[in-house]
Structure formats: C-alpha cells, structure tokens
Amino acid sequence: MTTHLIFTWFLVIGFVVIGILARCIVRFNKTTNHYRVVGFEGKEDFFEYDDDDNDDENYK
C-alpha cells in the first residue's frame, strides 16, 4: 500500500519536472528562431519564424 503511494509520489514529481523542462525547452527553441530584421523606418523588429507554417500571418 505504502509502496504504491510512494510510486505515485515519484510519478507526480516526475511529471511536474519533465513538464516544466519540456515547456522550457519548447520556449527556448521558439526564441532561438527569431530573425532580426531592420524595418522600413530603420527600427529593428523581431518576429517568430515557425518551421511548420509558411503563412504570411506569422509575420508581424
């Protein structure tokens, strides 16, 4: 009974840690795909580049 609970405990912590790590990795990957572009007024602009989607809607 207690072993089963200890296993559940480790499972919950494992899920949480892996979930947070996965979220951080996904977010890190998104930010490293930013391009620096000099816009019309000479101001720098950042936009997200999405590998999967080549629609113009991705661009600001």
Next chain:
Amino acid sequence: MRITSDTECAALTHDLLKGKCRFIANYAAALLGCGATCIRIEKNVKRIAETFGVHVDMTLLPSHVIAVVWDMDYTHSYNCQSKPIGGAIDFSRNIALSKLSWQIAEDKLNYVDAAGKFEQILLKPRLNKWLVLTLTSIANASFCRLFGGDFNAVGIVLFATLLGFLVKQVMLEDKIDVRITTVASAFVASVIGASGYLFGISGTPELALGTSVLFLVPGIPYINSGSDLFAGHYLCSMSRFIQAVILTICLSLGLCGGMLLMQMKFF
C-alpha cells in the same frame, strides 16, 4: 474670423481635455491593476487633476475606470474609460505611480510629459523570478517553523514550495487562468508536503502538509478589500474579497486533491 478663432479655441480645449482625460483614466487604471487601494487612487487623481486645472469625477469599478473630466468653468467635458492592464500586485509600480502624482503636482508637469514618464514606469520589469522563487520558498519554510514544525518538516515545505511556486510561475507565464494555476500548484505542493507521512521523516507531518500550500493564500487582496470597505468603495471591496475567496477555494481544492491522491486521512 471670430468664428474660426472660437472654433479653434474650442478644438484646442477639446484636445487638451481629451489628452488629460485619457491620461487620468489610464493612470487610475494602472493603479487599480497593480493592487492599490481605492482611496490612494482617488487622492492621487485629485492631486493630478488640480495641477492640470480640471475637475474630475471618477467611477472605480472592479475591472474598469470611468473618468469624466470638466474644465474649470464646467463648460466642456470629456469622458474616457480604461481597463487595468495586468492583474498581479505590484508595489513597485504603486510607489512609482504615487511618486509621479507628486512630481506632477510639484514640478507642474503638463500631461504630455506626464504621459511619457507614465509609459516609462509601465515598462519597468518585475523582480528576478529566480530570486522571488528562492525568497518565497525560504519564507514558506519559515512559516512552517513559526507554526512549530521540526526541521525535517521545514525541509519538506522548502522543497514543496520550490516546486509548487515553479509550477505557478511557468503556468502564469503561459497565461493560463490564475485559478487553474492555483489548483495545480496547490496539488503539487500538497503531494510533496505529504512526504512527512509517506516516508516517516518528520515528527510533525501534519504541519508540513498544512503549511506547504500557504504561499498561495491571497493575503493582500483580503487586506485591500478591508481598506476599500472603510473608504466606502463597497463594489471594489466586494469584488476583491470574492476574488480572494475564489483563489482560497481553488487552493483548498488542490490541497484536497493532493491529500486524496496520497490517501491522507484529514489531520
């Protein structure tokens, strides 16, 4: 000729009034959004309005601010509504905005310069999130000690708060609703807080479990609602109180979920 100058004069007055009104509405909304008490918002806005040479009537609603601005002879008026941006309590912004109102009053700033300074204040970032995580974990662990927990319980609560608060930070960054965040965070913290019972490492396991979720209690909205009650802003007071009660219920739900999963009997 006369008509043109009157029209120009009216247009200028209208523009000035519009600019002042928008600034006042945005300023009040920013103060409301960072968790200032209604009486502070009223006094700051009154000070600013006196400097700008306008009369202002303000309605403070839980999620909106409506400002009606009249010129000194009550001939022209402008009204503007503004929604608060950001819902987290921010004392630094509160201090900076209050300081701004005194700067406007004493340096006699016009509304354009004031709006510039106002934008600067809104751009300031919050404290480093890792520092906040560390300080909160230490704080909740101290809390456990204050309730009389032994040092093993304090260690359990430290770890529980670390992970629970990390979950809360990550979920809030993803703009997940704060109520669901609270439930999830309380669940994680209570599961770890139950390790006193599970592994038998603490002499006071019930205190470890009980204090592991206390970092989520929305204390400041309760106190703000009390202050608004004294000032007569009953609507804001009730709204803040209900918001705090809902967060407390979410916290309890998460705690109960964690205890059910760990098959804890109630202490």
Next chain:
Amino acid sequence: MEILFEILQDMLFAAMAAIGFASISNTPFSAMKYCALLGAVGHSMRFVMMTYLGVHIIIAAAIAALAIGILAIPFAPKAKCPPETFSYPALLPMIPGMYAYRAVQGLVMCLSSSEESVFDHYFYLMNFNGLTCIIVVAGMVLGVTLPIFVFKHISFSATREIIND
C-alpha cells in the same frame, strides 16, 4: 534566557517570511528591510501575548496588527513608500492557516457523516474554527488599516520628494 531565545527565533523566522511574501508582491529592496522589521515585531508581539500573557488569538492578532500599522506610518516617509507597502506583507505571516484548514476539514467531515451527533460535532468544529479564522483576519485588517486612515496626511504624502533648501 530561554524565553528570550524563543522570542528571537520567532522574530527571525517572521522576518524571513515577511521578506519572502513581500518579494511575491514586487516590493522594492529599499522597503524590504522595513517589511522584515515590522513582520518580526508584529509576530513576536502576538507570540508573547498568546504564550506568556494568555491573551486570546483574536485580541492578540488585532493588537499586533495595530502595532504594525502604527509603526509603518513613521517609516513611510523615510523609505519614500506608502505605508501599506511594508505593513501588508508584514501582516501575512500572522494569517491563521491552521484554523482555516480545520474549518474546511470540519465541513468535509460533517457533509460525509450519516448520524446527527457526528454531524453536530463536525459542524461545531467547522463553525468554531471558521469563525475564529474570519474574525482574526477581520481584526488584523482593521488594525493595519486604521492607522493609515487616522494619519492620512503622512500616509498619502510619503512618496513626496522633500527638497531641503
């Protein structure tokens, strides 16, 4: 000597708790030392009153909150911050968490009971703990807010820059 050590320990942990809760609300560093001081003073006052003077928690918490509220007023112009910046986080270590838990526990147990006597027992526990918790919090809110309204002039001009000629 032991009493002094216990009080000092209480002050230290209350100060640490106050700083931590202040950091969640984004209090600037210049105000944090006052949070710590007020938290330490308030909590240790409540501890002394409850443990050594036998005062009821409601009265002890209200008096401690009043002390925090009153002490925050002179510190406010020094730190150039509104007094609620340090008095509200300093109050948070005094929130009675255990009473709230026992109230919720009483609620759940009385709803899941089948006999009247068992229900009555848990209903009593729920009401006793729930009412104590609510009235303690109300007393603390009253204690900390009253000085701000009484000393209105200082409270609402604390962020003013005083230029000495």
